[in-house]
Amino acid sequence: MAAPIAVAIDAPDIETAARWASSVAPHVSTVKVGLELYLRYGPEVITTMRGANRVALFLDLKLHDIPATVAGAARAVARLKPSILTVHAAGGRDMIRAAVEAAPDTRIAAVTVLTSLEDAALEEVGLRGPASDAARRLAVLAVESGARALVCSPHEAASLRAEVGPDITLITPGVRPQGAEKGDQARVATPEEALAAGADLLVIGRPITRAADPGAAAASIAGALRRAEATSA
Numbered sequence: 001m002a003a004p005i006a007v008a009i010d011a012p013d014i015e016t017a018a019r020w021a022s023s024v025a026p027h028v029s030t031v032k033v034g035l036e037l038y039l040r041y042g043p044e045v046i047t048t049m050r051g052a053n054r055v056a057l058f059l060d061l062k063l064h065d066i067p068a069t070v071a072g073a074a075r076a077v078a079r080l081k082p083s084i085l086t087v088h089a090a091g092g093r094d095m096i097r098a099a100v101e102a103a104p105d106t107r108i109a110a111v112t113v114l115t116s117l118e119d120a121a122l123e124e125v126g127l128r129g130p131a132s133d134a135a136r137r138l139a140v141l142a143v144e145s146g147a148r149a150l151v152c153s154p155h156e157a158a159s160l161r162a163e164v165g166p167d168i169t170l171i172t173p174g175v176r177p178q179g180a181e182k183g184d185q186a187r188v189a190t191p192e193e194a195l196a197a198g199a200d201l202l203v204i205g206r207p208i209t210r211a212a213d214p215g216a217a218a219a220s221i222a223g224a225l226r227r228a229e230a231t232s233a
Ligand SMILES: O=c1ccn([C@@H]2O[C@H](COP(=O)(O)O)[C@@H](O)[C@H]2O)c(=O)[nH]1
Pocket: 008, 010, 034, 060, 111, 113, 114, 115, 116, 151, 152, 173, 174, 175, 183, 185, 203, 204, 205, 206, 207
């Protein structure tokens, strides 16, 4: 079975994106298209990502606007049938609900607190911290507003799982295999730690896509997850 990994295909061009997607697709459940590719290529990139790859498509647009605008945007991309579409939980109840209603066949995932933010950075943008508290408040609000998935760091996965129960999909970026560079990520954990904390889907980008052989990097992380699961069973 493919590992519960969404590879962040943050590529500068569609040819590179297609190459990365086809090399990781045999090993992972999902590929994630974000702002860089979607703003450059639009729906064409979704068709290319699907190609011959049997993977779910995660559209990470992090919508954040007034409810009517988000509803329109969610409706516009719903026809592409992504399995997951992100919105920012900080957009509020009405905005989240508008996205959920506009894209009934897509799982709306609410981003709680970006994994690049440290506690100090939260204060600067006016969010009452620490990050774990802010993530919990936003998670509850998002689920009450109809979101069926949450994006959080692996650090918050266990407490959010306790808060929202087993039916909500927890998606964790900020995942770094032992020894990998953190880059601009702040709240990070290893793939095994994220899974043990209760994450359903691990978002991993650069540790896979910047490897000399992205397919081999994805296969290696998938294998480590399988071994960790077997040990904990
Ligand atoms: O809080 C968030 C929400 C989304 N992301 C996205 O995940 C990937 C992470 O890529 P890495 O290369 O593994 O850092 C990227 O596409 C982000 O836009 C996030 O990192 N944090």
